Amino acid sequence: MGLGGSWMEKIMIIFGFVMVALYLVIGAILMFFRVFDYVPKEIRVIFGFFFTMYGVFRLVRLIQKVNELND
Numbered sequence: 001m002g003l004g005g006s007w008m009e010k011i012m013i014i015f016g017f018v019m020v021a022l023y024l025v026i027g028a029i030l031m032f033f034r035v036f037d038y039v040p041k042e043i044r045v046i047f048g049f050f051f052t053m054y055g056v057f058r059l060v061r062l063i064q065k066v067n068e069l070n071d
Contacts, residue, residue, distance in 0.1 A: 009069065016062045023055030 029035055030048030 013062065013066060013069075016058065016065075020055050020059045020062060023051050023058065027052030027055060 027048045027050075030044045030051060032048075036044060
């Protein structure tokens, strides 16, 4: 999978993948680990779910952008 485009586009795509990973990790931490015990479990699960869904949304958009650059 070669990335077309300028060097700035390549850096932004790499940054996008890093951010997707960060959103997914934060979502998993909030939902499955007891790191923030002072926050009620229901709130942690809700925020974890939204972080995870936003990460998936950003991943889909990023894949579309990479495919667009390769065409």
